[in-house]
Amino acid sequence: MNPFSHLLKAAGAHPPVGTWIMSASPLVAEATGHAGFDWAVLDMEHSPVDMMEVVQMLQALSATKMVPVVRVAWNDPVLVKRVLDAGATTVMFPFVQNADEATRAVAATRYPPQGVRGLSTMSRASRFGAVPNYVANANKSMGVIVQLESAQAIKQLEAIAGVEGVDGLFIGPGDLSASMGHVGQSSHPAVMDLMSQAVLRCKALGKPIGTIGGDPESVAQYRAAGFDFVAVGSxxxxxxxxxxxxxxALRTPGSEHVHSVSSGTRGY
Structure with a gap:
């Protein structure tokens, strides 16, 4: 089973909590994995992360329990092919607007005849050829999460969710709020209402749906609304x-009287 799908099934009534990795640092990614998050997005869309850094972060995270999801910069089969060869097993696609775009996203993660993924027998994904029958079995372990980031996409929710191979939906509150005329107001009542409706529609379909909040308070609202997986910050x-x-705290008047632990005991 795909690792992210397994995480969702094992979570039960407790939505897995994740975060975004935007630093392009394998060391920070590894530390984040040890911090206790269930999953994290390695973000190639809004960060300087390139292919070699994706490889290095996946290597770093293999020493932790945190499940990685790689968000590609766009719904481009060439980008997807490269992150899959690097070892990604779950890919997040930004700004999917309709069922056709969702179908293209799924196809990019599958070898023929189910898709259009380019064939390579010497990649990190196959442990450089050491995994028996990797090409024959890879399609079954791939995960696809598509992002709905506009009011137009939300209207197409059922059609998008119905595409075979789409394992989950993810609402981006920032872009959604902008598309609704509420730029920078992710918690605007109209935005929250539309997101809550999307959750109910996904529940009716039996399709997992997730989102992200900037702080624990907003994430708590999303969990209460019924989101199946949530992320907080980055x-x-x-x-x-x-x-x-x-x-x-240190620039507050009187802070010079605050006692701190001796630096000699902290290993700094």
Whole structure:
């Protein structure tokens, strides 16, 4: 079974919690994996992550329990072919608008005759040829998550979810809010209402649906709405939040009296 699909089935009533990896750092990715997240998106769309960094991050995450999902920059079979050869088993496709685009996404992850994935017998995915019958069995282990990021895409939800090979849907609140005329207002009541309706429609179809929030409070709202998998922030966002909080605390009048643990005991 695909690792992400297995994670969803094993989670039961507790939606798996993930985050975004945007730093392009294998070390940060590995640390994030050990932090306790269930899954994470290695983001190639809105970060400087390139192919070699995808390989290095997948290698780093193999030492953790966190399940990786690779988000490609676009619904492009050439990009998909490369991340699959690098060892990705679940691919997230941004800005899927209709069933035809979802069909193309699935086809890019499958070898013929089910799809159009280019054949290679010497890739990291096949352990450089050491996995017996990799090409014959690979299609069955691939996972596809398509992102619905506009009001137009939400209208097509049933058609998109009905495409064979689509394992899950993911709503991007930021782009969705922008498409609805509420730029930068992911928690606008109209946006939240549309997202809640999308959850109910997916429940009726038996199709998993996920989303992301910038903080635990918004993620708690999404979990209450019934989302099956959720993400909070990103590695860079969590770092910036911690860094800014530390600086703010140290620049507060009277902070010079705050006692800290001796640096000699922390290994810094």
């Amino acid at each position: 590695d860079l966002g969590l770092f910036m939040q911690g860094a800014r909080s530390a600086i703010a």
